[in-house]
Amino acid sequence: xxxxxxxxxxxxxxxxxxxxxxxxxxxxxxxxxxxxxxxxxxxxxxxxxxxxxxxxxxxxxxxxxxxxxxxxxxxxxxx
Amino acid sequence: xxxxxxxxxxxxxxxxxxxxxxxxxxxxxxxxxxxxxxxxxxxxxxxxxxxxxxxxxxxxxxxxxxxxxxxxxxxxxxxxxxxxxxxxxxxxxxxxxxxxxxxxxxxxxxxxxxxxxxxxxxxxxxxxxxxxxxxxxxxxxxxxxxxxxxxxxxxxxxxxxxxxxxxxxxxxxxxxxxxxxxxxxxxxxxxxxxxxxxxxxxxxxxxxxxxxxxxxxxxxxxxxxxxxxxxxxxxxxxxxxxxxxxxxxxxxxxxxxxxxxxxxxxxxxxxx
Numbered sequence: 001x002x003x004x005x006x007x008x009x010x011x012x013x014x015x016x017x018x019x020x021x022x023x024x025x026x027x028x029x030x031x032x033x034x035x036x037x038x039x040x041x042x043x044x045x046x047x048x049x050x051x052x053x054x055x056x057x058x059x060x061x062x063x064x065x066x067x068x069x070x071x072x073x074x075x076x077x078x079x
Numbered sequence: 080x081x082x083x084x085x086x087x088x089x090x091x092x093x094x095x096x097x098x099x100x101x102x103x104x105x106x107x108x109x110x111x112x113x114x115x116x117x118x119x120x121x122x123x124x125x126x127x128x129x130x131x132x133x134x135x136x137x138x139x140x141x142x143x144x145x146x147x148x149x150x151x152x153x154x155x156x157x158x159x160x161x162x163x164x165x166x167x168x169x170x171x172x173x174x175x176x177x178x179x180x181x182x183x184x185x186x187x188x189x190x191x192x193x194x195x196x197x198x199x200x201x202x203x204x205x206x207x208x209x210x211x212x213x214x215x216x217x218x219x220x221x222x223x224x225x226x227x228x229x230x231x232x233x234x235x236x237x238x239x240x241x242x243x244x245x246x247x248x249x250x251x252x253x254x255x256x257x258x259x260x261x262x263x264x265x266x267x268x269x270x271x272x273x274x275x276x277x278x279x280x281x282x283x284x285x286x287x288x289x290x291x292x293x294x295x296x297x298x299x300x301x302x303x304x305x306x307x308x309x310x311x312x313x314x315x316x317x318x319x320x321x322x323x324x325x326x327x328x329x330x331x332x333x334x335x336x337x338x339x340x341x342x343x344x345x346x347x348x349x350x351x
Contacts, residue, residue, distance in 0.1 A: 007342070011281040014217075016217055016219075018219065020219075020220065024219050025347050027220075027294075027295060028205070028292075028293040028294070028295065028296060029294065029296055029345055029346075029347040030296030030297065031349055033349055037349050037350055038350055039348065039349050039350075040347075040348050040349060040350045041347065041348045042345060042346060042347040042348070043295050043345065043346050043347075044292060044344055044345045044346075045315050045344055046289060046290055046291075046344070047338040047339075047344070048278070048337050048338055049212075049289055053217075053292065055219070056143075057204065063348075064348045067348045068346060068348060071346035075342055075343075075344075076342045076344075076346060077202065077344040078346070079230075
């Protein structure tokens with residue numbers, strides 16, 4: 001996506017691996033932790049301050065990080 | 080092809096005009112033709128800054144007020160705002176005195192018994208941490224706040240839950256502005272408040288604060304209409320969707336919050 005079309009053109013990104021990563025992401029997104037599915041990563045951002053935070057469990061992967069990093073630039077693009 | 084397009088457009092206009100006329104008649108007012116737009120009564124909570132409130136001169140204003148004004152503009156109606164308590168508004172909606180409730184309410188079971196709700200919601204509202212702008216600590220749960228000074232709005236579920244985990248380090252305030260003021264002077268470590276209310280006050284009062292981590296999922300909210308009033312529900316839903324597409328919701332958001340609040344500020348990746 002072009003810079004001028006982004007939700008945040010140049011976000012400051014923080015990466016927070018946490019023991020309660022699954023539970024935190026479930027709590028802030030409303031996606032429940034079930035035996036077959038659970039949130040593997042999540043992100044939240046502040047457009048006015050151009051800041052974005054990615055939260056994951058302690059064990060994660062670049063696929064999850066990359067996906068959330070895209071949200072940091074492009075905001076909510078799934079819907 | 081041009082003729083076909085033209086016919087289709089004119090058929091569409093006729094259909095739209097008929098709908099508007101029916102809608103206007105359904106509101107119990109005279110047709111708009113010669114006398115200007117028909118009036119429609121829209122209800123708002125009296126003290127719900129920044130969504131609906133009165134200024135020093137008694138003039139109603141707010142984010143929801145501006146959204147409802149634009150809805151009325153698109154429906155070619157003249158808005159007649161009615162400000163009241165939630166109880167009063169619920170009765171007025173039930174009796175048909177007001178056409179809809181111009182504030183987005185939580186779709187709790189109790190509210191669902193009194194109203195039908197309009198989709199989509201036009202603002203993403205989420206309980207969030209508010210911190211001093213110089214504070215880089217990460218508070219993502221109540222457990223992270225053990226031993227810290229937390230400010231909350233008094234008499235809310237948030238106060239109850241926070242006290243259950245943190246006990247006496249929770250300070251409850253009658254007005255959230257006072258909690259934000261204390262936080263800006265670093266007499267608190269954190270305030271828990273809905274993101275849009277916090278964002279509005281931070282901007283309006285130029286406070287050195289920031290909305291940080293969400294503490295809960297986005298709230299499920301919507302405009303309230305009389306139970307069973309499918310026509311109104313659908314009309315408002317279509318109009319809100321038009322406003323999301325034509326950029327008018329974004330412009331109203333920018334005016335009140337400085338950014339587009341119709342978009343979520345959280346995302347996730349799930350395993351399957």
